[in-house]
Amino acid sequence: MDIQFKKGVIELCVLSMLLEEDRYGYELASVLSKKINISDGGIYPVLRRLKSEESVETYLSESSEGPPRKYYKLTQRGDRQRQDLEGDWQVLREGVDSIVEGGTDNE
Amino acid sequence: MNKEQYLMKLKKMLPEYESQEIINDFEEHFKVGLEDGKTEEEIIDSLGNPIDIAKEYGYVEKDKSQLPVGNRVIALIGLIFFDLLIGIAIIGSLIAVWASLWATVVSLVVSGIAVLIGMFISPVPWYILFFGGVSILALSVVLGIGMIYVTKYAFKGLVWYGKLHGRIAAGE
Numbered sequence: 001m002d003i004q005f006k007k008g009v010i011e012l013c014v015l016s017m018l019l020e021e022d023r024y025g026y027e028l029a030s031v032l033s034k035k036i037n038i039s040d041g042g043i044y045p046v047l048r049r050l051k052s053e054e055s056v057e058t059y060l061s062e063s064s065e066g067p068p069r070k071y072y073k074l075t076q077r078g079d080r081q082r083q084d085l086e087g088d089w090q091v092l093r094e095g096v097d098s099i100v101e102g103g104t105d106n107e
Numbered sequence: 108m109n110k111e112q113y114l115m116k117l118k119k120m121l122p123e124y125e126s127q128e129i130i131n132d133f134e135e136h137f138k139v140g141l142e143d144g145k146t147e148e149e150i151i152d153s154l155g156n157p158i159d160i161a162k163e164y165g166y167v168e169k170d171k172s173q174l175p176v177g178n179r180v181i182a183l184i185g186l187i188f189f190d191l192l193i194g195i196a197i198i199g200s201l202i203a204v205w206a207s208l209w210a211t212v213v214s215l216v217v218s219g220i221a222v223l224i225g226m227f228i229s230p231v232p233w234y235i236l237f238f239g240g241v242s243i244l245a246l247s248v249v250l251g252i253g254m255i256y257v258t259k260y261a262f263k264g265l266v267w268y269g270k271l272h273g274r275i276a277a278g279e
Contacts, residue, residue, distance in 0.1 A: 025132055026139035029153075039155030044132050045163035066142050070135060 010038065010046050012089055015082035018056060018074040025070060047072060055081050110137050110147045113157060120161035129164065182275045198265070205261060208254055215247030 013032055017023060025047060029040040050056045055078030060068045074082070108116075114133060118126045133154070140150040154160070222240035226233045 024135075024139070026136050026143070029136065033153060039153060039159075040136070040150075041133075041154035041157070041160040042163055044129065044136075045160065045165075047132075048129070048164065067135070067138055069139065070132065 006038070007046065008085060008088070009036070010042065011050065012082065012085040014043070014046060014050065014072075015055065015074060015078055015085065018072055019079070019082065022071045022073045024072070028072070050078065053077075053081075108151060110151070113151050113154070117157040117160060120158065120166055121164065122166065125164075179276060183272065186272060186275060194268075201261070205254075205257065208250070208257070212247050212251045212254055215243055215250065219243035219247060 010032065013036065014028055017028060017031060025044060028047070029043040032038055032043055033040050047056065051058060051072075054075060057073045057075055058070050059073065061071050062068050114130055117133065118130055121129055136154070137147065137150055141147070219240050222236050222243060225231070226236040226240070229236060
């Protein structure tokens with residue numbers, strides 16, 4: 001997959017998951033690698049970039065077992081970014097679907 | 108590869124001012140993964156190649172083993188000076204020694220055969236010439252075998268010395 005394209009898709013997935021609740025890195029990585037075949041390590045560069053763009057914030061929180069975990073929280077800016085990306089994704093998905101299913105006959 | 112090796116490999120490719128924070132994230136990933144019942148091997152497998160991860164952070168692999176170009180040029184110029192001033196003299200005289208030893212082998216063979224031929228035409232008792240000739244030939248065979256080894260290793264050494272120039276130029 002094209003790396004830029006993949007980055008955008010992963011960003012959208014991460015931001016959408018954070019819309020529901022704050023999550024830590026391992027959790028995000030597990031869901032992503034299960035649902036869209038990417039390697040766990042690929043999530044951390046994305047999280048770091050989102051943080052530097054102030055789309056997410058981080059805080060440390062104790063867990064019931066083991067060491068404190070770094071949680072990621074969606075910011076307002078991040079939510080706007082999520083909406084933009086989701087819009088892009090809808091347009092892309094409809095466009096791709098129409099080509100895949102019906103060809104270009106109607107134009 | 109274990110966790111430490113994996114993290115070291117990743118850390119090596121990241122700039123120092125960022126590496127600690129990034130490594131902390133991966134340390135946490137390992138800890139949570141182990142609590143989740145995975146082994147270090149499984150976690151490493153699912154994390155993916157550290158080189159790819161460093162690339163996604165925007166860093167390409169730095170090869171720290173390479174010397175800077177300036178040092179390489181100086182080292183190569185030094186080596187060429189050595190070739191011209193001393194190397195050629197040393198290698199030249201070694202080649203001369205090598206050639207004369209081979210000449211000795213050839214002359215031993217020739218004289219051994221000559222002594223054996225002498226058995227038929229000389230008044231000296233035949234057994235003296237026979238043993239003399241055989242001894243000389245045996246000596247030439249021993250020296251010849253030794254020289255085959257010397258030639259082989261000398262050739263290898265010369266090739267190594269030649270390649271040294273290329274390796275220094277490449278900065279290894």
